[in-house]
Amino acid sequence: MENRMRLLPLSLILFIIMAPSVVSDSENIVSIMAPAVTPDGYGVMTEIEIEVIPGRGRVLLNTEPFIGLQTQNSEKIAADIASKYTGIDNSDKDIIITFRVNATSIDGPSAGSAITTAIISAISGTEMRTDVGISGTIEPDGRVGPVGSLPAKIEASANAGHVIFLIPSEQEFIPVIVEVEESPVPGWTIVRSETIYLNLIEYGRENFDIEILPVRTISDVVDIMLNGKLQPTGVDFGEDLGIVLGELNLSDTIKPLKNLADKTIEEAARLLKDAENRLSSSNLSEVQASVSSSLIDSARIELASSKNAYTNKVLYGAANHAFRSVINSRIALDLLKYNSLDYESSLSYLGGRISETGRKLDAVKIDLANLNHYASDRDSYEWAVAAQQRMTQAEMQFYSQGADEEEIFRTLAITEGWLNIAGNFYDIAVVLSSGKRFDSSAFKALASESLVNSTSLATQFYDISEYGPFWYVSLAEENLNKSWFVASYADSMAATTKMYSQQEMNLRGLEDLILFIDAELSSLDTRDSVWSELYRDYASFLLERSQKVQSINLLEDSMFYLRLSEAHSGLKNTVASMPDERSKDLWGSDIALPLAFGVLIVVFAILSYTNQRRTLLPKSRRL
Structure with a gap:
């Protein structure tokens, strides 16, 4: 005292x-x-x-x-x-x-x-x-x-x-x-x-x-x-979410993301309301309801952050935080349903949710069969590569289910979320495709080398946190196995960026970090790159918030997205320097030899048939 x-x-x-x-x-x-x-x-x-x-x-x-x-x-x-x-x-x-x-x-x-x-x-x-x-x-x-x-x-x-x-x-x-x-x-x-x-x-x-x-x-x-009125306790999102999901003054580069941000925010608000209503009407014990209640609280926080980002025209932040809100509300809803059932019914419900998500995963794989085609289109590759990354994240998430029901429901919610985003990014890639394609096979060597480097670095950092360096390394390896070379390179790049940004945080004092990040953001050239511009805006948003709420974690995230923005600007330059895809003309393509062999077989068959017919036909006689 x-x-x-x-x-x-x-x-x-x-x-x-x-x-x-x-x-x-x-x-x-x-x-x-x-x-x-x-x-x-x-x-x-x-x-x-x-x-x-x-x-x-x-x-x-x-x-x-x-x-x-x-x-x-x-x-x-x-x-x-x-x-x-x-x-x-x-x-x-x-x-x-x-x-x-x-x-x-x-x-x-x-x-x-x-x-x-x-x-x-x-x-x-x-x-x-x-x-x-x-x-x-x-x-x-x-x-x-x-x-x-x-x-x-x-x-x-x-x-x-x-x-x-x-x-x-x-x-x-x-x-x-x-x-x-x-x-x-x-x-x-x-x-x-x-x-x-x-x-x-x-x-x-x-x-x-x-x-x-x-x-x-x-x-x-x-x-x-001044007027003596009292507001209701808590955040009331209302039907219009407290914001207008209307026209924003956006660059043409990032404008395609707005529709996804709008839909994700709307879904987040709807699911949050559903979860709150189900929680209030449930007859669960305090212990059973506590986890769902905590998840609903987290969903509310994320939706508030999403609204703030949207109001500031930070589309990636708006979509990202709304996505997290959706995930938390979905888990809460699943747990509330699961815990309200008897033992046998709850097991049946859990099994049904796993099967349902598995079917969605298979269906999206079929729908996105041509994804690699658009991943080498000069005008749409950024969206297609982003779809590949989310598709791989969904697969890895689905096949790494946890031991208890909460972790399983979390896995299913995240899997469904990534699948939805992958499909949206694919649709954008199709619309923006120009038909001008670069030779993506040239990225094979780059992706392989980058994966070796990021794997070596990751073993030195010992960071096994969720969505840490090892997570990105695993994604890069999986994408390389699928021959998604640009996506593999991008994920290796993210892993390296994650580690170096953490290292930079340790080398600078707090005040120096704020000034440094601000200066770097001011001089950053996004070079018409979709993700460079989106990540730059989000880094600026996080920097401002980190100062207002005095959060070192937000400052670290700001550093990561700053470096990720730089990396994607460099990726855009790398793609620009890549040669065009080789012409697929008849004799210069990979199918030329099999096609020629097939033609010879057909010719041989025709000659054999003709020969046989001559042998069987009665010979002509002279009178």
Whole structure:
């Protein structure tokens, strides 16, 4: 307790999060008590004052303590959004923001939503509630964006007497790293780090008796803090998912992915709703329902991330997170059905699901029989190769089923998901095919050499995690066996990229990594490559999120997709340098010799028949 009550050091940098406000006697001044977080992770309270006076439309900041660029930028966005929301022209007013805190500097964008609400309160004369706290950035379109250190901020807000705390809708669940102790043998203790997902609604209610409400936009915040309305607890995706699946300003290169992203998001929302309804109506015990409940929570998190990516026009991220949401909901539904049946019926259900997925796998194999043809088309190969990669992933997943029912259902859900994506990518490849083909056999040597190198590297990294280097190496080997040479090369490339990106993470400090990745992304040339552009956009998206929620895992993913984008740009150049496919004319093709041999046989047969006929016919006589 003494540590928490000590004076803040002069070097403290606070990430300010707005809380309830009290309107002073002057309708133009709003005083805000705000929770913040110190560098060592403690939640504290500070005071911020917003004053609106006649002026020239300026946002003026008190420079003691020093206010960093992120906070300054956030305040300017807040003033702009407040003006747009209220319809009040602030061009004849100045907004003065004063921070009163025992520190030399303040920075961070997490006060954005609260500052916006406070400015709306000040310029409209509407009093804010005094029992509500909030944490969230403000985006230029009025969305409430994610922030870090929410548990500490919730605790500080609760200790200040607040009964409600508003958080960004996509952060109802947040990743938290915990230490787990294990004793493999007597006398030995191993401490390892493990990432769990913390439900903030339950965390606030159970630990501090404070109601946590997720909000999406500044309208949601104003409804609660100024208008006294209460939002329902939890994320409501609604029929329209809270976003418009309409036209996006996309490049022609990546536009074909939009339809798949739309369909996957819609399927994710539908399956999540089905799973939630089945869970609520089930008569399962708490133990039986707990796994499905956890999966549904994960599906909700992934769908929220998908919506965020889609809104930011990051198609790969939108489709990827929606895909994960679909998988988790499918597993939850399967488990809920399975656990509601008697023993014999549950075994029958499990066997039926395995057979059903096996039939789907066989059917897709037949439908995609011509996949390798499109994998050597200069205009469609990227989509066809991506389909080959997903097809192989589906096969490998299906034939590596786990021991218990949860793992089996996970295997089946992922297999079905990859099959669906492979089919969609194949359809895109067919549409984009130009008939201009390159000699893909030239990739055989490249794929073989790359596989040897990536296999050698993988044995040095000892990373056997799911979708780690060894996973990509296995895919590359399987694709090489199928003579899918470009796909094999791409998977070997991914394995190597995975390892080198991990190595780069270990060689740089956190701040250096952020600056480095940002600089690399800015200079990246995607060279009209579909996957280079998609991965670059996703890397940028992950980089931004990693800074907002302070996640090293997201930063590592950003590095991986940055390097993967570079690799696919290089692959595009390699394909461009490949010779055209050899002409399939009659005598220059591989069938020339068998065809000639067949013709000789036919000629020989005709001659033999003619000879035989002459022998059998009666000889002519002279009269």
